[in-house]
Amino acid sequence: MDPINFVILASILFAIGAAAVLLRRNAIIAFMGVELMLNAANLALVAFSRMHGEIDGQIMAFFVLTVAAAEVVVGLGIIIAVFRARQTISLDEPAELKG
Amino acid sequence: MSFTTPEIAWAPLTPLLIVLGASAVAILVESFVRSPETRRRTQLVLSLVALVGAAGAAVVQWATLDGAGTVVLDGMLTVDRQSLAWQVLILVFGTLGTLLFASRTRAGEEAFTPLGASAPGSSDETLARRKGLQVTEVFPLALVAVGGMMLFTSVTDLIFLFVALEVFSLPLYVLVALARRRRFLSHEGALKYFLLGAFSSAILLFGAAFLYGATGSTSYAGVAAGISSSTGTDALILAGAVMVVVGLLFKIGAVPFHSWTPDAYQGAPTPVTAFMGAATKAAATAALLRVMYAALYGLNWELSWLFWVVAIASMLLGTVVALVQTELKRMLAYSSIAHAGFILVAFAGLPDTALSALPFYLASYGLATMGAFAVITQVRERSDEGTVLGEATRLGQWAGLGKRSPWLAGAMALFLLSFAGIPLTAGFVGKFVAFSAAISSGAWPLVLVAVIASAAAAFFYVRLIVLMFLTDVPEGQEDAIEIDYSPLARTVVAVTAVLVLLLGIVPGPVLSAFENAGVLLLGAGG
Amino acid sequence: MLDLTWLLIAVPLASAAFLLLAGKRADRWGHWVGVGASSAAFVVGLVALIQMLGLDSEDRAHAVHLFTWIPGGELNLDAGLLVDPLSMTFVMLVTFVGTLIHVYSVAYMEHDASRRRFFAYLNLFVAAMLLLVLADSYLLLFVGWEGVGLASYLLIGFWNHKPEYATAANKAFVVNRIGDIGLILAMGLMFTYFGALDFGSVFAAVPQASTAQLTAIGLMLLVAACGKSAQFPLQSWLGDAMAGPTPVSALIHAATMVTAGVYLIVRSAPIFEGAPAAQTTVAAIGAFTLILGALIGMAKDDIKKALAASTMSQIGYMMLAAGLGPVGYAFAIFHLVTHGFFKAGMFLGAGSVMHGMNDQVDMRRFGALRTAMVTTWVTFGLGWLAILGVPPFSGFWSKDKIIEAAFIGDDVQPWILGGAALIGAGLTAFYMSRLFFMTFHGKARWTDEQHPHESPALMTVPMIILAVGSAFLGLILATGDRFVTWLEPVTGHAEHGEPVLPAAVIMVATLLLVALGAWIAWRKYGAADVPETAPAASLATIAARNDMFQDSVNRGVFERPGTHLTRTLVYADAALVDGAVDATAHAFARTGEVTRKTQNGQVRSYALTMVVGLVIVILVVVQGGL
Amino acid sequence: MVNTVMFWIIAALTVIPALSLLFARKAVHVAMSVVLVMVGLAAAYVTLSAPFLGMVQIVVYTGAVMMLFLFVLMLVGVDQREDLKETIKGQRWIGLLAAAGLGAFLVSIIGRVTLPTADTMPSGDPEAVAIALFDRYVLVIEVLGFVLITAAVGALVLTHTPRLRPRKTQLEVQRDRVRVGADPVNKPMPGVYARHNALDVPALDPEGKPIEHSVSRVLEIRHQTQEGAEFRAALEDPSRKEGDR
The missing domain is CATH 1.20.890 (cAMP-dependent Protein Kinase, Chain A)
Structure with missing residues (x-):
């Protein structure tokens, strides 16, 4: 089977991740959606790397992994800060900035 | 397998190394200096020395540049005059931003919360304030952000682009959340900025993956080569290119990827807004320039549509919504969206002249932005008992400011006129060179829209000027506003005001310097 | 000295900066600094003028390079000044009239707490206006253009304690921005077609350009001129701008800034020469506005607004002349100069009346002021005679020439343009006489609290000087075609065309119409009683109030359609043009x-x-x- | 070329749990499903000849990142259920449509592309990865260090509370307790000095009176306690049953 199918899989996961950001009110779940998008990109990179027969795509995936982990730390930090202030992590709740 | 140590041209990276190295040292300072006050002083001095030193190093690099520049590590990074120009620009914004970060009100209050972890209004917060705690981590965070932005302007590899994007984004997300007052808004702004920022960087990354898949390379030069020799992968290339560009347009704040701007600008502590508004836009513009000219130049025709539509949408939406804003920071945020549109006008058709016009435009815009927000930090509300509260950002509160503080109001008027592009200010020359770049590539309908939009935009800038100079303080409100005095913030106001005037009246030297920078070392087109 | 003309701009600018920055310390004497700066500029201008007069006419264009402003690969923009007879004319007008108005303002603004700021803005305006006329490129002209806009904006809104004043300032701003867009677009087109923005290069490149290109540029320049000079359809702001202090109206909205559009057209003569369609449009707009302004002038009871309408109408004459080509350029500028004198004088007179009448502006509340304010009456009267075009006063020499030139040409054009100019003269005579008689003659209609009195010498002396100018300047400059010859290096030598009617016939017809208009005005407003409230004048009520027209055929024939037309046009002006501005803002x-x-x-x-x-x-x- | 069966297993292992992101109500369930997705992705990497990356994926993602998510979920209340009813008008349908459209476009774009697959397999073993990482990409690695520093500092700034009040000694704790009128000594246990030692029976003081606050407040609120008086009465009068209350 052609590895390009993994890219198709990656695209589907990417779309699911995006949908999670659009639809879920829970900040943590929405954030997991973003993580899924990053991982989908990783899958695409690795699949392309396999198709090109070289390792660069994999290396990039390593970087993305690291960056994503760092992003999770900062993101969860912000979510906790919001939670401490408002006792909720609903994304609908903080909507004072608008217009 | 054998490993040979890679050859790295360290010398051209000196400015970058200074800034990032200083940030590491600053983290150590955080750990080892206990007293908040000493820490703050040390951090301020360290940051300023590093930023000014780095700017000096960049200038030395510029002067001693070997030929057109240096490609570091097989195309990961390119140091040429273009990137040095942007680096200097970002270092200037970084220096001014650091001054604002450190500025305090007359009562000795910083712009940042004393304790980021405390809940707003909690006893911990009060206690931390009483104990004089300070989040001096803002200085190393700002240094990392500056370093990331400098990288962002010089990288010539998609994966490095993504990493650099995160390097400067993460500290900004944190900084936005650290306001001292109106912390709910600050948190909200940070959460929105973070979530949408992560979302957009995922989009950028997916696009980069597509480009890698289609061309087999992540370096700009490799992508450009892959585009010109592509067979059967056009759709993949186009989709990838669009997603990368969208990721960058998000940072520039262009419609429809703009929605974070007003909320983050309003929620963030004003010094952060100033720094973010000036530097992020510059860095993102630089990165977009390089991506477009060095990697995606072959898609010029296909992508021009995107730039046209996004530019027009940004100019119109930014202008029209700014007209009805009553909150000052929000109004400036929408004006920044309109300016994103003006910036993109110069991208239409990718003329060579844009490479020298845009650095100037961003310099003029960034200086005026820093100045305007610095002025905002100086105008504060006062409670009935006479204690000084947060910044007065409702438009009505600025009525009669010209009489209370002619200098401050005059400087603000100057910045606003520069935003509006009135002659003898930097903004006029900036718009002039940017629009003439667009005209030179035949995009005159776009320039027509831009001219009309900037004419309409002048209305809300001038409205504020009228409010400041031609309106009296409302009856009974004489004591509701306090003009604060912070030497550091005043320095920023003075410096930016002088520069905005100088760049408007004698832009010659700077323009010709950028003229030199208008050539990319690894340009497919420019 | 010609190389030192930059001082003309620098001195008032420095004074403005000084006054703004000096703070309260300078409140007591700051205005004299302003007057001094303006006078100094006048002296510099005068010396330069004398030096220029000593040169041969072809050497009189003198370029002063200041510095390189925007350097660039293809585009190199220098900031430089062009000192030639045309710009020198403006320099003299601006500095001379400007200085007189400065002096007048010292007394007029005496009780205003922010007099120092007022003088700073006035100086700023003078500097910007001089930059506008001295610039050697469209870009630098644009700097001055925006500068006068900004200064006038600040000055209109100067008395900001009344909300409608701020609104007026806003409106002036919006309409002027539309004009600015025209200028920016014209520059964009020039840049695209010619790759340059300085007068020299642009005009040198004109012969190679196509007519379509030149027409596009010309029309954009016309939009710009219409915005600044309050020509149709961008005229609506001028009336509202009268909210500003009266000296401002005299300086900006009569003598100098509003004529910048005329200057722009005349300066861009080579472009318009290559674009006959654009040129004809200029003339047509001028002709239309001169009638429109006159009709509006008939309907206004506010003395300043009536004068503003008159300004609009008179600038219409200048635009008409500027649209006629080389035959008209010199007369356009000539009329501009004489108008600058007599209209500024009349505005100052109006200010003097307001000064004496507790800021009353409604002419229906005036009347019989000639006894109370003799100097004002005499000086205003000289201005009145001048604007009517009564020989030998100034207006006669300039306006008559324009009317005559309007009759030159082929086909129906001379009949339409000439006819408009001729009728306009009659209308002018009517509404200006109405204004004059309502204010100074007839019965006193003021209330007991008002004690009209003559203004102090600081105010009357400038009025007297301007009145002398109104009386004799035309004669002096017209003798031996002095002024036309003086401008020839710039406007080119015009072959004297033959009007479709003999010149003598035109002159007689003009004078007859003027006499008729003045006589009707005397009958109605001088000899008869003037109602203290304006009669309601919607079309329906006029029809119902037929008795107004019964007593004389004269009135029936002349008045009824006239009133109808006036009211309709004024209404259309308010509803359509103002409405369009408001609607755009609302949208x-x-x-x-x-x-x-x-x-x-x-x-x-x-x-x-x-x-x-x-x-x-x-x-x-x-x-x-x- | 890759194993077809393997692909379909991985596809099922990733897409189906990923859908929980859209439809599961409890955040914990979502997190656990995402762990599964990550494992599936690791398997995919192994299949695509990136074994080392696969291992790292498991260690970093399932082992660290997702655990962090779980920790935070527990911090904010693991029980949180989300009402899936949409609050913003049109958001659900436009959102689903847009996301589906995005996915469909991306898939169709890939379907349109012809990309050859190289015969040579990239070597994804640790040594090859290490050499690549520290050769061309060494600067990226170094810069990544700053990303991690920022993350650590950022998290500390946002969540770490330094000791603001001095630590209380045992003596101070005791004093505080006495000051607010609490028992100077330990609370008596319920059921003490009685024939019952059940939790719902108050303790008796030396005089035989029941000590009301020895019973958990929760039980009192639920009316599941036995009041001392009644209890004694029941003792004295065997005819009265406890259940009569």
Whole structure:
């Protein structure tokens, strides 16, 4: 089977991740959606790397992994800060900035 | 397998190394200096020395540049005059931003919360304030952000682009959340900025993956080569290119990827807004320039549509919504969206002249932005008992400011006129060179829209000027506003005001310097 | 000295900066600094003028290079001044009239707490206006153009304690921005076609350009001129701008800034020469505005607004002349100069009347002021005679020439333009006489609290000087075609065309019409009683109040259609043009209100906007790119 | 070329749990499903000849990142259920449509592309990865260090509370307790000095009176306690049953 199918899989996961950001009110779940998008990109990179027969795509995936982990730390930090202030992590709740 | 140590041209990276190295040292300072006050002083001095030193190093690099520049590590990074120009620009914004970060009100209050972890209004917060705690981590965070932005302007590899994007984004997300007052808004702004920022960087990354898949390379030069020799992968290339560009347009704040701007600008502590508004836009513009000219130049025709539509949408939406804003920071945020549109006008058709016009435009815009927000930090509300509260950002509160503080109001008027592009200010020359770049590539309908939009935009800038100079303080409100005095913030106001005037009246030297920078070392087109 | 002309701009500018920065310390003597700066500029101008007069006419254009402003590969923009007879004329007008008005303002603004600031703005205005006329490129002209806009904006809104004044300032700003867009676009076109913006290069490149290109540029310049000079359809701001202090109206809205449009057209003569369609449009707009302004002038009871309408109308004459080509350029500028004198004088007179009448502006509350304010009456009367075009006063020499020139040409054009100019003269005579008689003659209609008195010498002396100018300047400059010859290096030598009617016939017809208009005005407003409240004048009520017209055939024939036309046009002006401005502003605000709702504060909606945008972009780019 | 069966297993292992992101109500369930997705992705990496990356994926993602998510979920209340009813008008349908459209476009774009697959397999073993990482990409690695520093500092700034009040000694704790009028000594246990030692029976003081606050407040609120008086009465009068209350 052609590895390009993994890219198709990656695209589907990417779309699911995006949908999670659009639809879920829970900040943590929405954030997991973003993580899924990053991982989908990783899958695409690795699949392309396999198709090109070289390792660069994999290396990039390593970087993305690291960056994503760092992003999770900062993101969860912000979510906790919001939670401490408002006792909720609903994304609908903080909507004072608008217009 | 054998490993040979890679050859790295360290010398051209000196400015970058200074800034990032200083940030590491600053983290150590955080750990080892206990007293908040000493820490703050040390951090301020360290940051300023590093930023000014780095700017000096960049200038030395510029002067001693070997030929057109240096490609570091097989195309990961390119140091040429273009990137040095942007680096200097970002270092200037970084220096001014650091001054604002450190500025305090007359009562000795910083712009940042004393304790980021405390809940707003909690006893911990009060206690931390009483104990004089300070989040001096803002200085190393700002240094990392500056370093990331400098990288962002010089990288010539998609994966490095993504990493650099995160390097400067993460500290900004944190900084936005650290306001001292109106912390709910600050948190909200940070959460929105973070979530949408992560979302957009995922989009950028997916696009980069597509480009890698289609061309087999992540370096700009490799992508450009892959585009010109592509067979059967056009759709993949186009989709990838669009997603990368969208990721960058998000940072520039262009419609429809703009929605974070007003909320983050309003929620963030004003010094952060100033720094973010000036530097992020510059860095993102630089990165977009390089991506477009060095990697995606072959898609010029296909992508021009995107730039046209996004530019027009940004100019119109930014202008029209700014007209009805009553909150000052929000109004400036929408004006920044309109300016994103003006910036993109110069991208239409990718003329060579844009490479020298845009650095100037961003310099003029960034200086005026820093100045305007610095002025905002100086105008504060006062409670009935006479204690000084947060910044007065409702438009009505600025009525009669010209009489209370002619200098401050005059400087603000100057910045606003520069935003509006009135002659003898930097903004006029900036718009002039940017629009003439667009005209030179035949995009005159776009320039027509831009001219009309900037004419309409002048209305809300001038409205504020009228409010400041031609309106009296409302009856009974004489004591509701306090003009604060912070030497550091005043320095920023003075410096930016002088520069905005100088760049408007004698832009010659700077323009010709950028003229030199208008050539990319690894340009497919420019 | 010609190389030192930059001092003309620098001195008032420095004085403005000084006055703004000096703070309260300078409140007591700051205005004299302003007067001094303006006088100094006049002296510099005078010396330069004398030096220029000593040169041969072909050497009189002198370029002063200041510095390189915007350097660039293809585009190199220098900031430089062009000192030639045309700009020198303006320099003299601006500095001389400007200085007189400065002096007048010292007394007029005496009781104003921010007099120092007022003088700073006045100086700023003078500097910007001089930059406008001395610039050697369109770009630098634009700097001055925006500068006078800004200064006038500050000055109109100077008395900001009344809300309508701020509104007026806003309106002036909006309309002027429309004009500015015209100038910016004209520059953009020049830059695209010629790659240059300085007068020399642009005019040198004109012969190679196509007529279509020149027409486009010309029309854009015309939009700019209309905005600044209050010509149809961008005239609406001028009346409202009268909210500003009266010296401002005299300086900016009569003598100098509003004539910048005429200057722009005359300066751009080579472009218009290559674009006959644009040139004809200029003339047509001028002709239309001169009638429109006159009709509006008939309907106004506010003395300043009536004068503003008159200004509009007189600038219409200048535009008409400027649209006639080389035969008209010199007369346009000539009329501009004489008008600068007599209209500024009359505005100062109006200010003097207001000064004596507790700021009353309604002419229906005046009357019989000639006894109370003799100097004002005499000086105003000289201005009145001048604007009527009564020989040998100034207006006669300039206006008559324009009317005569309007009759030159082929086909119907001379009949239309000439006819308009001729009728305009009659209308002018009517409404200016109405104004004059209502103010100074007839019965006193003021209330007991008002004690009209003559103004102090600081105010009357400038009025007297301007009145002397109104009386004799035309004669002096017209003798031996001095002024036309003086301008010839710039405007080119015009072959004297033959009007379609003999010149003598035109002159007699003009004078007859003027006499008729003045006589009707005397009958109605001088000899008869003037009602203290304006008669309601909607079309229906006029028809119902037939008795107004019964007593004389004269009135029936002349008045009824006239009133109808006047009221209709004034109404159309208010409803359509003002309405269009307001509607545009409203539309913008509404759009903004609707659009801001999309920023609903929900981060998920923001993400949705991004995704939808992304999907559309991918769809179009990928589908379109394949 | 890759194993077809393997692909379909991985596809099922990733897409189905990923859908929980859209439809599961409890955040914990979502997190656990995402762990599964990550494992599936690791398997995919191994299949695509990136074994080392696969291992790292498991260690970093399932082992660290997702655990962090779980920790935070527990911090904010693991029980949180989300009402899936949409609050923003049109958001659900436009959102689903947009996301589906995005996915469909991306898939169709890939379907349109012809990309050859190289015969040579990239070597994804640790040594090859290490050499690549520290050769061309060494600067990226170094810069990544700053990303991690920022993350650590950022998290500390946002969540770490330094000791603001001095630590209380045992003596101070005791004093505080006495000051607010609490028992100077330990609370008596319920059921003490009685024939029952059940939790719902108050303790008796030396005089035989029941000590009311020895019973958990929760039980009192639920009316599941036995009041001392009644209890004694029941003792004295065997005819009265406890259940009569």
